[in-house]
Amino acid sequence: MVRTVIPFRPAPRDAEADAFVADRLKEETGGTASVRAEQGQIVDVWDALGQLDVADFEQDRARIEPGVRMNRRAWMVGGTLAAGVAMGGVFLWRQQPVIHETAVGERRTIRLPDGSEVTLNTATRIAARVDGDRRDVVLEQGEAFFDVAHLDGAAFNVFINEARVHVTGTRFNIRRHAGFAEIDLLEGSVVIGRKDDVDGKRLRLTADQAIRFDRKGQPVAPATPARASYVEDWRQGRVSFYRTPLREAVGEMNRYSQTPIVLDDEAVGNLSVDGVFETGDTVAFAKALRDLRGIRIRQGAQAWHLASPTK
Structure with a gap:
């Protein structure tokens, strides 16, 4: 199974956006706001939302649970936060691998x-x-x-x-x-x-x-x-060996298989291997060694075991 994953991490809180929302709440409760010049982008969003009237929300209000009223301030704060999350989400998407x-x-x-x-x-x-x-x-x-x-x-x-x-x-x-x-x-x-x-x-x-x-x-x-030729081989799903020590050939075959091959003694690893094999087919590889070189093979619970030829 091949997986493609786009990591996602929650966006850090935006202090500028938080401060702006706090200022708006102060204004509505009679306090004095302290909007800074660098809040221009948030101001633009806020002003755009402020141009909307109750009629603009009629379709959405129709879907609100009966008996629950949402005032204009809630709509505006929610809209501003949503815009901030959207902009932050785009930034994070571009940054994450x-x-x-x-x-x-x-x-x-x-x-x-x-x-x-x-x-x-x-x-x-x-x-x-x-x-x-x-x-x-x-x-x-x-x-x-x-x-x-x-x-x-x-x-x-x-x-x-x-x-x-x-x-x-x-x-x-x-x-x-x-x-x-x-x-x-x-x-x-x-x-x-x-x-x-x-x-x-x-x-x-x-x-x-x-x-x-x-x-x-x-x-x-x-x-x-x-x-x-090596690159072309693996891209086509095969491996080739020419006078390759068996221990190296086994290591290469094991890269492609969930059922590995194990060498039961050191001597067998010194034998050379020639041939072209399908990646992942450790069974065919082990049987070829048995038939061509007389190597003894034994199937274990989780691996194929190879030993020196019988005398």
Whole structure:
């Protein structure tokens, strides 16, 4: 199940609006108001409401419970507060990120408001703020492929921990690990560095390059050729292995399955694996190892267990 969540937090009280309402109540009870010049927007709302007469509320009054009367002051205060809540709600809506996430074994392509597309791999979560010239995405966990729309004067940023990947229009893949992240750049160029350091040490990648970088955006190994086939594989729902140690292959297969594979001894993890498998199909993977390499498999209550071939 793929979820898209728009977080909502209650708006903080507006002291200016509260003060204005208090002043109006003072006026109606014979007190002296102290309206400040900066209350102009609220004054406009109040004045607009003040132009309304009782007849303007007849349709609404008809729906009020018989015997309950609502005076003009109640209508005006309620209207002002409602307007304040509405304006505050729009502000909060624009400020809050939109969360997109996938469960284990799922993948999904989403389209952002700027026209960019992001494909989320298994167990991935991003928080996106895309509004006008601001295009920021935080990769909180997992892996995602970005196809960024080019917009003049509007950069696109992907944040991971304290690192920032800065682009304008390009196609690239990012996978987040426990202590580092890796990016495969298929088209365009990107600049990687600290998210709060504009003039510091930064790394520029061009098309067909890949690199691993730490939490602060600094490289942890030299650049290598981009793994275009790897990216294409997971986007099509498959994984490929070529002379891959079994322990690494098992780790990759387990990313996509609720029923993991467990290695019962160290020796079996050193065997190499070749082949193309469907993501999430740990059963077919385990049976292939049994048939091709003689590995013993055992189905447990919550996992598949692999052991060294019988002698």
